[in-house]
Amino acid sequence: MNTCAPPLVDQLQPLPLTATTPGSTARRRVLAVGLIGPGRVGSALLAQLRAAQPRLARDAGLDLRLCGVAASKRMWLDCDDPELRVGLGSGAERAQIWRPGNLDEFAAHVTGDDGRHALLIDCSANDAVAERYADWLAAGIHVVTPNKLAGSGPLQRWHAIRAACANGGARFRYEATVCAGLPIVQTLRDLLDTGDELLAIDGMFSGTLAWLCNRHDGNHPFSTLVREAHALGYTEPDPRNDLSGMDVARKLVILAREAGWPLSLEEVDVQSLVPPELAALSPEAFMQRLPELDAPMASQLAAARAGGGVLRHVASLDRHGHASVKLVVLPAAHTFAHTRLTDNIVQFTTRRYCDNPLVVQGPGAGPEVTAAGVFTDLLRIAESLGVRA
Amino acid sequence: MNTCAPPLVDQLQPLPLTATTPGSTARRRVLAVGLIGPGRVGSALLAQLRAAQPRLARDAGLDLRLCGVAASKRMWLDCDDPELRVGLGSGAERAQIWRPGNLDEFAAHVTGDDGRHALLIDCSANDAVAERYADWLAAGIHVVTPNKLAGSGPLQRWHAIRAACANGGARFRYEATVCAGLPIVQTLRDLLDTGDELLAIDGMFSGTLAWLCNRHDGNHPFSTLVREAHALGYTEPDPRNDLSGMDVARKLVILAREAGWPLSLEEVDVQSLVPPELAALSPEAFMQRLPELDAPMASQLAAARAGGGVLRHVASLDRHGHASVKLVVLPAAHTFAHTRLTDNIVQFTTRRYCDNPLVVQGPGAGPEVTAAGVFTDLLRIAESLGVRA
Structure with missing residues (x-):
């Protein structure tokens, strides 16, 4: 396993945000998403999410808001500040700002202060990220990862993660840690x-x-x-x-x-x-x-x-x-x-x-099927969300 | 396929109801369940639900309330009426009343009038039951079935069922219609x-x-x-x-x-x-x-x-x-x-x-694995429930 995927943020397209459009479903849900680790799997996932956004909004009443991407040294943050907004003629464009990589600032940005549902996706292979899961979960932030380090690492950390889920109600999912996109963890x-x-x-x-x-x-x-x-x-x-x-x-x-x-x-x-x-x-x-x-x-x-x-x-x-x-x-x-x-x-x-x-x-390997396993976890979490801002 | 499983209601044990006990999870959810068709699969499912109730209440914050069982000619209804309550020394016992089989009355009983989440499970192989799915779903009642008649029957009925789900927000799931408990429909x-x-x-x-x-x-x-x-x-x-x-x-x-x-x-x-x-x-x-x-x-x-x-x-x-x-x-x-x-x-x-x-x-066949496929669908629906009475 690579210790850290190369940061590809510079090559990423800006992430289009879903405009909230009325759909046919009774329940509309918003899920704010932040991606850590835009390597091969992370980049494949971003492409899948981007392609699926309109369909999920229309058919599933799910507004996926991609709020940022963090690599090891830099992070990109979506920004609401009208002063920073990039005006390209349509109301959907928002500002994108760059900052030095900082997991605390990143998580706070994705979570916001409006009680939204937030999800952090860890596509890094970085133990320092796994070290943060328990805190994020305890704060009500859902976590999804194809990174095996938490699930197979120190038992004490594992127990802390489980306890944070049980107490805080946030969910930790990791289907793609075992055989990528094959339905293994869910089947068990x-x-x-x-x-x-x-x-x-x-x-x-x-x-x-x-x-x-x-x-x-x-x-x-x-x-x-x-x-x-x-x-x-x-x-x-x-x-x-x-x-x-x-x-x-x-x-x-x-x-x-x-x-x-x-x-x-x-x-x-x-x-x-x-x-x-x-x-x-x-x-x-x-x-x-x-x-x-x-x-x-x-x-x-x-x-x-x-x-x-x-x-x-x-x-x-x-x-x-x-x-x-x-x-x-x-x-x-x-x-x-x-x-x-x-x-x-x-x-x-x-x-x-x-x-x-x-x-x-x-x-049981490959960026596209691994990303799909992560995406499936995201959808399971989205299904379980109540209707909130 | 049998046209109708033999009614086994007479041999059923009374269904213990879960007392709502405080658990460690942040979200508590109640799901009222009615079973139609207590044949081989239905009976296996009742046994699985009964065995799982305490664990689900404790670990998943899910109170499964089994409200009744309907066979073709008779139905058993759990009853709140203190006049009818069977007192056996503990507060958990409730009345059980028998009525001639009537799907309208059965659905109304499971749904109640308190805004609870309700689920009807059709383990019959009866087309007349499948004929009712769309109305139930439109009324917000979730439906789960191993019965292939709706999924493979007239397209007009199928479209009505899909439309009822889209409009009412209730969910129709049928994993066990294909290869029993194997993860096929969900994987697709x-x-x-x-x-x-x-x-x-x-x-x-x-x-x-x-x-x-x-x-x-x-x-x-x-x-x-x-x-x-x-x-x-x-x-x-x-x-x-x-x-x-x-x-x-x-x-x-x-x-x-x-x-x-x-x-x-x-x-x-x-x-x-x-x-x-x-x-x-x-x-x-x-x-x-x-x-x-x-x-x-x-x-x-x-x-x-x-x-x-x-x-x-x-x-x-x-x-x-x-x-x-x-x-x-x-x-x-x-x-x-x-x-x-x-x-x-x-x-x-x-x-x-x-x-x-x-x-x-x-x-891909057998009462226990088929019932487990139905149970999995029930759990997916339960995961998606907001916290209500």
């Missing part, structure tokens, strides 16, 4: 909220590792496949960030906590595909020594095949909250043996879905 | 609401037909498999109700309308597996003549295998709104060739999910 939530009992979650949460396992058929050394995935842009710039399994482990922690187990990242039994002696090398040195992965991977594949099975990289959570991320041997007829190359797949085994689990499958 | 809704563009829906919406196709490997005549499925309870009492493909077609119509195509059931290109000469027989006579299906099914299977493919019963909707339900030949590596025996599967191909579609898979 619905199973539990309707009284089902979770017995297990098993899945392939990394498109990169799924692709490598799918392609690893003995005809090519594993290192060749890693280089190919790297060249195709399927891996992170440093492939060890995929091969270590830690990103997968974070997703599993998020699902475990959703299911009520206060799991820590450290408690996940993670089998890294990176040998310890290669973990501390520079990225370039690691890529040169990649072939050292070939022999152990080839022998694991041979062992799997000897038993008629396939080798897959699987994250598993059992009914006791035990979590693991590792290469496992599965029967050739297993659902996980038949996924499309880079697909993610998540399988929920519950009391109701016991003999046959509930399975969701599809692409 | 989210894709569209976030601005994605639907290119195709393909699926196997019948567990019965999926099972028959999965088992039809040339080792047993098709009729033997139908008899086995019938004996296992996988088929309707008259298997022609599955083999005709009409139930699958109804699900496809519901999804098409959700996607914005005003499709009629008559417009779906449905290939029935029942030859015309067997369509009008008595169920007993049909079962005797079942072997007449064997030769045509065997020849279709042989043709599929000659090309290295598999035979599957697939419902498809394309980007132009054209809908079909038929046996198709698929490559052996196709996702639909690797489902578990009775699983449903639905594949959404969209602009964003184009190379690899979004797939949801799992059991």
